[in-house]
Amino acid sequence: MKIAVITAFPPSKVTLNEYGYHLVKNFAKKDEVSEVVLLSDKTPGAKELDFENSHKVKVNECWSFNSYNNIMSISQAIREEKPDAVLINLQFMKFGDKKVPAALGLMIPMVLRTSGVPTVSLLHNILEQVDLESAGFTKNKVAQKIYNFIGTTLTRFVLKSDVVAVTISKYVDVLEKKYHCNNVKVIPHGTFDSIEEPSFELAPGPKQIMAFGKFGTYKKVEILIDAAIIMRKRTSEKIEVVVAGTDSPNTPGYLDSVQQKYKDVEGIHFTGYVEEKDVPRIFGDCTVVAFPYTSTTGSSGVLHQAGSYGKAVVMPDLGDLALLVEEEGYKGEFFDPESAESLAVAIEKIFNNDDHRKAIAIQNFKAASALSMDKITDMYMDTFKEIIRSKK
Incomplete structure (x- = not known):
């Protein structure tokens, strides 16, 4: 054919x-x-x-x-x-x-x-x-x-x-x-690739919160950085934030403005456009994948990728993401999309309990593997x- x-x-x-x-x-x-x-x-x-x-x-x-x-x-x-x-x-x-x-x-x-x-x-x-x-x-x-x-x-x-x-x-x-x-x-x-089962152990180095995609419309970075700032006040552990991706076409200059706003905050990394060959490393290095969304516009490719790399996730309890979790068997911690404190608490539940993190990661890998x-x-x-x- x-x-x-x-x-x-x-x-x-x-x-x-x-x-x-x-x-x-x-x-x-x-x-x-x-x-x-x-x-x-x-x-x-x-x-x-x-x-x-x-x-x-x-x-x-x-x-x-x-x-x-x-x-x-x-x-x-x-x-x-x-x-x-x-x-x-x-x-x-x-x-x-x-x-x-x-x-x-x-x-x-x-x-x-x-x-x-x-x-x-x-x-x-x-x-x-x-x-x-x-x-x-x-x-x-x-x-x-x-x-x-x-x-x-x-x-x-x-x-x-x-x-x-x-x-x-x-x-x-x-x-x-x-x-x-x-x-x-x-x-x-x-799920993009039928990959081998990943390691569910923590990557070496500081714990990383990673967000992936095109930012500025319904994907907002500020709440993620604010949540990290809140978490740092409650722990001596080093925490990094990785913003992997670019501006949405509808909001040119958004990430530059965020970088300027938080220029004095340490441990915030902006990768720019992520080449296909670098995607496994970006996901592999992070501890949790975050979804700092104010709304959703469809099924989430990022959630499927997080699953395929065996990652725990934190996501807003709204719209299509919540539906997808229910339909396809993903797991994660949920947060109020308008509250940095709520996001911080959701991430802490994963950071502070490694057995819990692993259980979510394994379940997400299973969900992703079922639909290669x-x-x-x-x-x-x-x-x-x-x-x-x-x-x-």
Whole structure:
């Protein structure tokens, strides 16, 4: 089977690039896949095809972030490549952070469906579950209504796919109820790599609290640093904070402002963009992975990564994170997302009881291992086959 995957892909910094990498990597492993056509965004550097069977991947750089022409160029690439099935790795700001290119990009599933190509859209978040204000879109109530109307319209375009895959079962209920559709199914996010069982022992050196991602909208660093300051007053133990990642595209300059604000606080490390090869070290060195979120916008890739590296986590008891913990069997300490004291207490429960830390870490590894990316791509293969059969 010849599969096309429409996605951002490293060295691109566009959202979902890492997820795209692991999708393509795992499709290329399948014996029944003869070729993976990577329909990716254009990047100055070569695509990072540093995995087994990469010779089965054909790169076609056919779109650009914020381009008005993506819908045409992707359609043309599909006509040229003639894949048996297409998977679109999608969220609302996938093709641009400007309104028109973003909206045009979300019309691609509808265009592909009308051309007869079996199409699955993986929708990582749905607007119905996003708090527009805390996620950094807009505080204006009128603007929020406009966004919701536009979001509803764009969701209808995405639902023109043969199948829409979502990562949390609640999303199926929400979409079916609102849009009266019957082509939505759950395919979990999955864990990036089927790795060997990690060491659950503490890494040498000071205990580290690590947060990973793009910061500034609903991921805030201040509460994490404030929690560390509170903890340091209650212990002589050395504690470090690692902020691994970059600004969200919606909040340029955010991390610079945080660094300036806390420039006199020791033991705070900002890594900048984390290359794929450095991810295991970043997770391996930390004691706990923290989620300093004020809201959530979908299933958390960071939680799955924390699980795969056998890490304890502290997270806010809200939205999709709480759902994910319940559905997929993760464990952690919860905190009030508006209270640094609450976060400090949650971290202390893990720092001060190593048996408890290990128990959470082991459970999270088990949860992550149960849904490896290998199994997730099998689910997509089965979905492609069902669509192809239904069209005969």
